[in-house]
Amino acid sequence: QPFILVSLFMSLALIPILLTKRKAPNFKKIAGMSLKELYKTSPLGMVGSLFYGTAQSALFSLLAVYAASMNFTIFEISVVTFLLAISGAIAQFPIGKLSDKFDRRLVIIYTTFGAAFFALCAIIASRQMYLPGELGSKLWFYIFLILFSFCSLPMFAIIFAHTNDFIPKEKFVAAGASLQFAFGLGAISGPFLCSLFMNIIGSNGYFIFLIFFHSLIGIFAIHRMRIRDTEDNPDSQFAAMPQTITPVGMELNPSTE
DSSP states (O other): OHHHHHHHHHHTHHHHHHHOOOOOOOOOOOOOOHHHHHHHHHHHHHHHHHHHHHHHHHHHHHHHHHHHHHHHHHHHHHHHHHHHHHHHHHHHHHHHHHHHSSSSSHHHHHHHHHHHHHHHHHHHHHHHHHHHHHHGSHHHHHHHHHHHHHHTHHHHHHHHHHHHHTTTTGGGHHHHHHHHHHHHHHHHHHHHHHHHHHHHHHHHHHHHHHHHHHHHHHHHHHHHHHOOOOOTTOOOOOOOOOOOOHHHHHHHHHGOO
């Protein structure tokens, strides 16, 4: 019954999207983009998507396994998965706002190393759970997991936006498909590799795996910043608007075409 209830909520969530009157953006010409072309256009976008997919697939598929191995109850496992998802959703707006104001690569670097740092803190906090009596507590583990999610989950959207900064608008859709494909390639190997870490190192190999791949993204981003400067894309579709604008105002604004 809980699974049916979740399916019902997902179906209900589609109703506002299906009732919208806004039309999808029109592209006069949609060109394809291979992975090789994507790498030449945005190496960080390609490599970042690959490594991020590896980390994220392990993050969601093995979180419950990690929690169970650390003697969490079923309720505590559900709390952990809920905190991971909700904090990542809340983080989308502030992190995305920062990426619009500053170099997106800087935001990627700070968020990915922030995620690695809080994953390390989660490892330290996990040792406190087994202290005797009232000394043991999962509170700090929950806090560090929330902070990790806050840094980690918005990263793919920033990688996506960074890639669009270097391509013409007729290739936005093709680039997005290629980024998703690179993400999928990484996601294929993520749970398998992470399980190896956990078998060799122990339960905390889960967070060591996440630290490793988030650090790889940050190191590669630093490398790319030293090679290529930031460029303004003349084909960017972003148009600044007041927060109080109405749907009618958007229709009348010629910059939204």
